Amino acid sequence: MSARARHVARALYRLAAMTEAHAAPHTGNTLKLVAAAGALAFGAFAAVVLRPHDPGEPPKPEPPRRAASIAASIVPSKPARSVEPATPARALLGKRIFFDESLSEPKGTSCASCHEPALGFAGVHGSKLGVALGSRHDHYARRNTPSLLYLKYVRPFHFHWEEDAPLPDGRGGFFWDGRSDSIAELVRQPLLNPDEMGNTDAAMVSKKLLASAYAAELRTEFGDALSTPDGALKSLGRALESYLLSDAMAPFSSKYDDYLRGKVKLDEFETRGLALFKNPERGNCASCHRLNDRIPNPERSLFSDYGYEAVAVPRNRHMPRNRNAKEFDLGVCERHEPGGHTDEERLCGSFRTPSLRNVALRPSFMHNGVFSSLRDVVAFYATRGTETKRWYPSGAAFDDLPSKYHKYVKVDRPPYDRGAGEKPRLDDADIDAIVAFLNTLSDVTQR
Numbered sequence: 134m135s136a137r138a139r140h141v142a143r144a145l146y147r148l149a150a151m152t153e154a155h156a157a158p159h160t161g162n163t164l165k166l167v168a169a170a171g172a173l174a175f176g177a178f179a180a181v182v183l184r185p186h187d188p189g190e191p192p193k194p195e196p197p198r199r200a201a202s203i204a205a206s207i208v209p210s211k212p213a214r215s216v217e218p219a220t221p222a223r224a225l226l227g228k229r230i231f232f233d234e235s236l237s238e239p240k241g242t243s244c245a246s247c248h249e250p251a252l253g254f255a256g257v258h259g260s261k262l263g264v265a266l267g268s269r270h271d272h273y274a275r276r277n278t279p280s281l282l283y284l285k286y287v288r289p290f291h292f293h294w295e296e297d298a299p300l301p302d303g304r305g306g307f308f309w310d311g312r313s314d315s316i317a318e319l320v321r322q323p324l325l326n327p328d329e330m331g332n333t334d335a336a337m338v339s340k341k342l343l344a345s346a347y348a349a350e351l352r353t354e355f356g357d358a359l360s361t362p363d364g365a366l367k368s369l370g371r372a373l374e375s376y377l378l379s380d381a382m383a384p385f386s387s388k389y390d391d392y393l394r395g396k397v398k399l400d401e402f403e404t405r406g407l408a409l410f411k412n413p414e415r416g417n418c419a420s421c422h423r424l425n426d427r428i429p430n431p432e433r434s435l436f437s438d439y440g441y442e443a444v445a446v447p448r449n450r451h452m453p454r455n456r457n458a459k460e461f462d463l464g465v466c467e468r469h470e471p472g473g474h475t476d477e478e479r480l481c482g483s484f485r486t487p488s489l490r491n492v493a494l495r496p497s498f499m500h501n502g503v504f505s506s507l508r509d510v511v512a513f514y515a516t517r518g519t520e521t522k523r524w525y526p527s528g529a530a531f532d533d534l535p536s537k538y539h540k541y542v543k544v545d546r547p548p549y550d551r552g553a554g555e556k557p558r559l560d561d562a563d564i565d566a567i568v569a570f571l572n573t574l575s576d577v578t579q580r
Contacts, residue, residue: 220375223354227376229347230369236324236341238331242268244323244373247278253491253575254281254382262451263502268331273453275328275462276309277502280495282576283488285378286435289314292474293440303441303465303475309484309500310465311441316377317370324366339365385431387490388573393429399573406570409563416515416559416567417547421486436489436574441465443482444549445542446513447524448533449503461535462501481538493572501533508568515559518544518552 230236234243242258247265249256255278260266265274290306306314313319323329324338332338339362342351351359355368376382391397399407407426409416421442424434441464454460466481484500498504504513513524525532531539543549548558559567 222350223372223375224379224381225376226347226350226354227372227374227379229350230372231376233345233347235345236330236332236338237268238333238337239268242330244320247274247323247329248281251494252496253494255279255491255495257496257502262453263449263497263505264452265329267326267328269327271453272328272331274326275454276500277497279309279487280491281377281382282491283383283435284316285383286432287439300479303480303483305439306485310468311485312468312470315370316374317367320370320373321366324369335362335366338362338369342369384576386577387575389434390431392573393426393431393434395429399570402566402569403573404570406566406568409559409567410570414547414558415563416511418489418514418567420546422489437486440486441480441483442486443484443534443538443542444514445482445517445531445534445539446499446501447503449501452501461533463534463538464500478538479541482534482541489571490574491576493568493575507571508564511559511564511567511571515548515557515564516551518549519555519557521553 231244231248234241234246236243246258247256248254256265257263257278258266260273262273264276265278267273284307287307288305290311291304292301293304294301303311305311307316307319313322321335324332325334339359342348342365343359345351351365351368351372354372355364358364358368388397388399392399410418410422411424411426413420421438421440422436423438424436426434443464448455463481464484465475466477466483468475492498493507495507496505498507498510504510517524517530521530522528531542534542551557
């Protein structure tokens with residue numbers, strides 16, 4: 134698509150999105166579908182008709198795409214948070230469920246076993262492999278445990294079109310691949326996953342809930358919903374959602390937050406780290422891990438744009454499933470949802486950018502838990518291209534991604550844009566300074 138056509142298509146995309154957002158409830162989906170269809174049709178028209186009238190632009194290879202990915206950007210997503218009021222009683226009930234070790238099979242594993250408060254509500258449940266141990270011996274989660282703090286700020290999964298991007302990219306959603314927009318629904322997955330909490334079905338969970346010490350409170354909150362296994366599981370999810378979206382789970386109690394409020398100052402090393410973190414020619418961390426340190430509102434510094442990136446972290450060879458050389462985790466493009474817009478090849482190897490709040494508390498890092506040191510994470514970003522063998526022992530870069538997807542890995546901007554024989558964007562002292570700054574993002578978290 135030419136620059137001129139892309140500009141027109143982008144403008145129509147935004148117009149359609151605005152039309153959808155402001156459509157009155159009584160109009161139903163008609164206006165939304167008209168807007169979406171109009172954007173797609175005119176975008177296609179612009180790509181074909183306007184291209185010949187764009188002089189001076191050399192032909193460029195078309196990036197792989199499907200119209201469905203743009204259409205999906207316009208179709209409204211499900212709400213990420215409950216429309217029900219998160220009452221204190223329901224949030225307290227959700228907290229009791231969160232710490233209940235009787236809800237796994239066999240008993241002994243709670244939500245908090247893998248999402249430990251002292252570890253920023255992340256964790257590995259005693260595993261040495263970088264990913265969490267499940268409720269049964271030798272059963273491990275497929276991906277690293279994400280932090281559950283600040284979930285109230287995560288938007289539903291959607292496509293977002295940056296001003297200078299050729300195509301929209303995914304944003305938001307829960308899990309590393311954004312596959313869920315509802316906390317109340319996503320809790321089914323760890324509860325019923327044989328490699329996590331190990332329950333066989335909703336009936337097994339329902340039986341445990343009805344025998345719990347808080348069964349009476351569940352009935353008070355949800356009444357007849359507990360009469361069926363599916364209703365009981367939904368009630369559990371609604372209670373957990375109230376807890377995880379409560380203000381207690383977004384404390385904004387870190388040194389960085391107090392720095393924003395003018396209560397403390399960062400020391401010299403932390404200040405240097407912050408400057409490197411923001412510098413687009415050095416660390417360039419803030420391009421994805423967004424912050425605004427010029428205003429005293431911590432909510433403007435969530436340290437993520439909740440977008441998706443393919444950074445090609447090394448293969449975690451400690452994970453049993455990775456003994457199979459053909460086993461790969463492809464992230465977003467594995468979602469295979471109706472409509473297929475996330476199935477595009479260009480999204481293979483992309484995972485959601487996590488918030489860096491409380492990152493220094495976590496025992497493992499990246500979607501596959503390959504790193505156990507925060508310093509190694511920053512060093513990897515800085516030297517991935519200049520010290521290939523340090524990160525990929527075989528010497529072959531991007532060893533946890535099939536070669537046909539290597540072309541989608543980020544290599545064109547700092548700090549990724551340095552190759553063998555070139556000086557990295559960050560030296561050892563720079564890396565240490567950034568790590569010092571990241572340590573200021575840890576909340577004073579209490580159970």
